[in-house]
Amino acid sequence: MKHIKIAFIGGDLRQISAARYFAGKGAEVNVWGFDGCRLPEKVQGKDTLQSACEGARAIILPLPYGKEGELNCPLTEQQPNLAELLPAVSPETIIMGGKLDFEAYKLAEAHNNKITDYYGREELSVLNAVPTAEGAVETAMRELPVTLFGSKMAIIGFGRIGKVLARALCALGADVTVFARKPEAKAWARIYGCKTETTDNMEEKLSEFVCIFNTVPAPVLGARELCAVRDGAIIIDLASAPGGVDKGAAEKAEVRVITALSLPGRVAPDSAGEIIAETIENILLQEDMI
Numbered sequence: 001m002k003h004i005k006i007a008f009i010g011g012d013l014r015q016i017s018a019a020r021y022f023a024g025k026g027a028e029v030n031v032w033g034f035d036g037c038r039l040p041e042k043v044q045g046k047d048t049l050q051s052a053c054e055g056a057r058a059i060i061l062p063l064p065y066g067k068e069g070e071l072n073c074p075l076t077e078q079q080p081n082l083a084e085l086l087p088a089v090s091p092e093t094i095i096m097g098g099k100l101d102f103e104a105y106k107l108a109e110a111h112n113n114k115i116t117d118y119y120g121r122e123e124l125s126v127l128n129a130v131p132t133a134e135g136a137v138e139t140a141m142r143e144l145p146v147t148l149f150g151s152k153m154a155i156i157g158f159g160r161i162g163k164v165l166a167r168a169l170c171a172l173g174a175d176v177t178v179f180a181r182k183p184e185a186k187a188w189a190r191i192y193g194c195k196t197e198t199t200d201n202m203e204e205k206l207s208e209f210v211c212i213f214n215t216v217p218a219p220v221l222g223a224r225e226l227c228a229v230r231d232g233a234i235i236i237d238l239a240s241a242p243g244g245v246d247k248g249a250a251e252k253a254e255v256r257v258i259t260a261l262s263l264p265g266r267v268a269p270d271s272a273g274e275i276i277a278e279t280i281e282n283i284l285l286q287e288d289m290i
Helices: 013-024 049-053 082-088 102-110 122-143 160-171 183-191 199-208 223-227 247-252 263-267 269-286
Strands: 005-009 028-032 043-045 058-060 094-097 114-117 152-156 175-180 195-198 211-214 234-237 256-259
Touching: 005 013, 005 049, 013 028, 013 043, 013 263, 013 269, 028 049, 049 082, 058 269, 082 102, 094 269, 102 114, 122 160, 122 211, 122 234, 122 263, 122 269, 152 160, 152 199, 160 175, 160 183, 175 183, 175 199, 183 195, 195 199, 199 223, 223 247, 247 256, 263 269
Parallel strands: 005 028, 005 058, 028 043, 058 094, 094 114, 152 175, 152 211, 175 195, 211 234, 234 256
Antiparallel strands: none
16 A cells, blocks of 8 residues: 555544554554544544644545534534534545535535545445344344244345345344345345245235334335234334334334434444445545555
8 A cells, every 4th residue: 555644533433443444554544533532553643633634645534424514523522514624634635424415515615625425335335234234133133032043024125235134134044025126136035045025015914024124215114014013023224314114103003113223333333444444445546546
């Protein structure tokens, strides 16, 4: 790796793991926003945003970066704005953040800074499906009164997360049915060892399952479907906000819904941080910066 100075600004334990990854490859790494945290060897904690960013060729913001310019910095009492950071950043420096919004792009453009969203990279989405699926399995094991082995499980949707989750559940001996719209998705589910149903059949079939995992970020579980869920079953909603479950209808039907967002950072921050680091490394390679 070419010598490069990288600054990590704010975030959680994933960013510390990502900083460790780059320091281990010989990069000069500064971090800010981790008050009281034990930092990895060769990672330098800085007291100010300016000192952290000074001379950095790449500045890494959290996942999510924040909202409307406010940076996501849960491990410090300070709550900086992206607008405070940008004046100290050279136009040659690349800024990367996760789930950037319109305000972040607007602020960067106003200061002639290049900014890119690493959350939109396919490799991150694919690899993040692993800790998400493992966290979902852990949630089911903790919340269900039965073993996953031999239990009937449903997965709604068969994208990245659905595929990894199906493999994990089948390996544990669960009886897995995948609900999907597209014929190709159902074909892949069969190859993974799952039974398949169309999403149109959910109202008729959901009473069979003790646990239902939703991965579809659209309203797929409404009042009719929720009324079909058996007593004592749980729904684990893995879909991005606002999720795929009608929460009001679930409450009326007395169906327990567990909203399980941001699982990678909660269940496996070190692994999730390395996934972020590898994605950033790919971007830097494409920019010919390392």
